[in-house]
Amino acid sequence: MVRLKALDHVGVKVSDLDKTIDFYQRLGFTLLRTKGPGPDGERSAVLQVGSQEINVFSHPDFVPSGKDKSVGMDHLCLEAEAASIEDVIAGLRAVGIDVVAGPTKRRDGSSVFVHDPDGVRVELQLKNSTTT
Numbered sequence: 001m002v003r004l005k006a007l008d009h010v011g012v013k014v015s016d017l018d019k020t021i022d023f024y025q026r027l028g029f030t031l032l033r034t035k036g037p038g039p040d041g042e043r044s045a046v047l048q049v050g051s052q053e054i055n056v057f058s059h060p061d062f063v064p065s066g067k068d069k070s071v072g073m074d075h076l077c078l079e080a081e082a083a084s085i086e087d088v089i090a091g092l093r094a095v096g097i098d099v100v101a102g103p104t105k106r107r108d109g110s111s112v113f114v115h116d117p118d119g120v121r122v123e124l125q126l127k128n129s130t131t132t
Contacts (some may be wrong), residue, residue: 009046009053010076012120017043017058019117024054026095027078027122049078075113075121085110085126092124 014020021031029047036043041060046053054076082088085103089112092099100121102112109127116122 007052009055010073011055011057012073013062014056014058014116014118015062016117017045017056020056020058021045021047023097023116024056026097027124029054073120075123077111077123077125080124080126082126085112088112088124088126 012020017034021034024047025031027049029049032046032048032053034043034045042057043059044055044057046055048054080088082091089099089103092112092114097114099112100115103110104112106125109125111123111125114122114124
């Protein structure tokens with residue numbers, strides 16, 4: 001049986017590559033590389049946080065999906081590092097990103113949700129402190 005080690009990256013289709021790059025950079029991602037536009041107008045970028053990547057792809061034919069009841073990826077979750085969930089919210093506001101839901105208590109911490117430029121839900125989770 002194959003033993004999985006980790007999630008390496010997530011690929012996301014976006015309608016506006018530049019807005020998406022800006023959004024994820026404001027969250028603290030590093031832009032590793034971009035490609036394109038190709039002959040058909042396709043462009044792509046790779047952004048990294050920690051050891052994980054988001055690969056984003058845009059094409060003139062891509063359009064945003066509806067925010068409610070669409071199929072596909074529901075959300076992605078990023079683990080935040082902060083003293084409190086209030087600090088996470090303040091940090092998002094400081095870079096012009098609105099919280100659309102939360103804070104919500106989780107079994108192992110608290111979360112808030114934001115939307116990327118295409119309406120994809122992005123969860124920022126602050127894990128509870130562990131003491132040994």
